Amino acid sequence: MSDRALSVVRAGALTTVQDRGRAGHAHLGVPRSGALDAPAAALANRLVGNPAGAAVLETTLDGCALRPRGTVLAAVTGAPCPVRVDGRPVAWGAPVRVPAGALLDLGRVTAGVRSYVSFAGGVAVDPVLASRSTDLLSGLGPAPLTDGAVLPLGPAGTAPPPRGFAAQPAPPAELLLRARPGPRADWFTPAALALLGRARYRVSAASNRIGLRTEGPPLRRALTGELPSEGLVLGAVQVPPDGRPVVFLADHPTTGGYPVAAVVDTADLAAAAQAVPGTPVRFLMAQGA
Amino acid sequence: MRCLPAGAHALLVELDDGEQAAALHAELLRRRGAGELRATEIVPAARTVLLDGLDDPAALAARLPGWQPPPVAAADGALTEIPVRYDGPDLPEVAAHWGLTPRAAALLHAKTVFRVAFCGFAPGFGYLTGLPERYAVPRRADPRTAVPAGAVGLAGPYTGVYPRSSPGGWQLIGTAECVLWDAQRSPAALLAPGMRVRFVPRYLPPGEER
Known part of the structure; x- marks a missing residue:
């Protein structure tokens, strides 16, 4: 070789x-x-x-x-x-x-x-x-x-690489995720949506490349029926039956049947990738939009 | 039609039923093909279509209701034939649910022209519709830990073919004699949303045809 x-x-x-x-x-x-x-x-x-x-x-x-x-x-x-x-x-x-x-x-x-x-x-x-x-x-x-x-390895290019250090954001001590209401926000009680924007969650050790799982207060649903499978976006905040929000990351499934309460701005997902289990998480909900 | 927010670059469009979703999906593909729509992903599902990679979701949400896509005609979409052996372990149970013999149940399935409503669960796994509503079947109460690749299953209103071995709760009625997903093949997926599918029997269980 x-x-x-x-x-x-x-x-x-x-x-x-x-x-x-x-x-x-x-x-x-x-x-x-x-x-x-x-x-x-x-x-x-x-x-x-x-x-x-x-x-x-x-x-x-x-x-x-x-x-x-x-x-x-x-x-x-x-x-x-x-x-x-x-x-x-x-x-x-x-x-x-x-x-x-x-x-x-x-x-x-x-x-x-x-x-x-x-x-x-x-x-x-x-x-x-x-x-x-x-x-x-x-x-x-x-x-x-x-x-x-x-x-x-592929053949190296001829462009000269830059010299010296490059600034990089520090991994987050607290993970702040800017989010806007998702397609199924109406499946949750107003109190649950307010809680999502106010509560302090923590990054769960069960997080992986598929999703950032959280520990914290469960979100109660206003609707209890089954949602037919629908397409999911990167950053979707899906709420499974246990009520703890999951933020979908790069390996997320393409469709899912649990309601998506909010969607995190993709710009904030890099920090999510670097948040160690136990890191406090807050969802900063945009109003209206 | 309801346009639901799905982040800064996406829109989830909810329709009344699967037929409307199929019609909108076809219309979106046509418009993207004609250069009238820029979207990275157009993902149909049970009664929604997700558009992702949009420049301005709000502007599209304002335009969409005026489009009035025509319904998908029965003959629209490429027809793919899937050879299948109707030898699945759950065929007798499905047949009993339908009030038919296993052979008659297999023949009913084989004479149906299906449509790939959407894909999901695994690369190349299509959710096929086409059986009349009364033939919907429940999922298995005890899902299998390993369903073999090629297994043809039923769940609710859908027929699906497992592209590879995986756990699964669908009622297995047969075995497809073709490869549903091959990453080295182009296209990798045998089935894509909007395609029509017919199952061609390579084996039928013996017995009465009623």
């Missing part, structure tokens, strides 16, 4: 290949998928001179370790974590040259949940429906990384 490849030495708890996902196929039951913290993934690509849609790796809490076969430029963004090349600390949030055969190690995050590591040329696994993203709901795209796996 060419030297445009990486060996996975330590896959970590959950490391997946992600790009901008496969929007446009929801009518076939295909989730959009894609990097959960999209701005962090885009920055990682920019730092190594990749186009914004190149595939990167998304880690979960405990990083991963990779050994490129050839010398390659890499960058780590998203959740801050110690980054080492052959044991030597290197910069987070900046381009790093990894010599052929050296070990690039992303340690446990010091804040946030998901770090992103890009490589010049991008991770070049075979695309599915024009995306290389791993979709954990439907199983499309490459499987999550496993120890010993080998990932191909």
Whole structure:
């Protein structure tokens, strides 16, 4: 094999290949998928001179370790974590040259949940429906990384990457989600809707790439019937029978049968991707709109 | 028609029934094809159509009620034939529910022209309508932990074919002899909303045809 490849030495708890996902196929039951913290993934690509849609790796809490076969430029963004090349600390949030055969190690995050590591040329696994993203709901795209796996890299571009550090938002101490009333707000009592905008929830440990689950006061419904399945958008705040809101993230199902009380602005979902379990959550409800 | 808010870039349009949703879906595809509508996603469901990736949902919500899409004609939409063995473990129960023999139930299913109302649950899983309302069947009280790929099932008013092995509560009446979803194929999904589908029997259980 060419030297445009990486060996996975330590896959970590959950490391997946992600790009901008496969929007446009929801009518076939295909989730959009894609990097959960999209701005962090885009920055990682920019730092190594990749186009914004190149595939990167998304880690979960405990990083991963990779050994490129050839010398390659890499960058780590998203959740801050110690980054080492052959044991030597290197910069987070900046381009790093990894010599052929050296070990690039992303340690446990010091804040946030998901770090992103890009490589010049991008991770070049075979695309599915024009995306290389791993979709954990439907199983499309490459499987999550496993120890010993080998990932191909694409040819590096010629654009010179920017130098130095790039500013990144800190993972949220409190997650503020701007939201507007959703298609089924009328399925809830006025008191429940007021509660959604006022109550303090916490990020549940059951959260994943499909949805940010919350713990907190349950929302009571005004209507108790069954809702026929209907299309779901990214950021939809769905309320299952237990009354605890779930904010749908990139791997969300394309249709669902529980009422959607509100929709979170997509700009606030990157912070949701970095909110550790236990983080306080507040929904800032737009009026009217 | 009710236009419901679904965030800054989307609109959920609710219709009175599935036929109206199918008509609006066809109209939206036509207008998108003609360059009159920009939308990333047009997702039909039981009685709604979701539009996502819109520049101005409010402006579209104001225009939509004036469109009056024509109903979908019986012959509209590409016809796909799915070869099927009517050998499902729940066929006797479904037949009893319909007051028919298993063979007659299979023949009734096979002479129906279905339409893909919408997709969901898994990539390539279509919810097919076409059976008269009185043939709706309940889901299984005890869902199976593993339904094999290709299983043809019934639930409520819908027929569906499992694109791959998964848990499922539909009543299984047969086995399709074709691949519903192949990510390496183009198109990957055999079925898409708006298509017509006929099941062609490759095996029928023995017995009376009534």
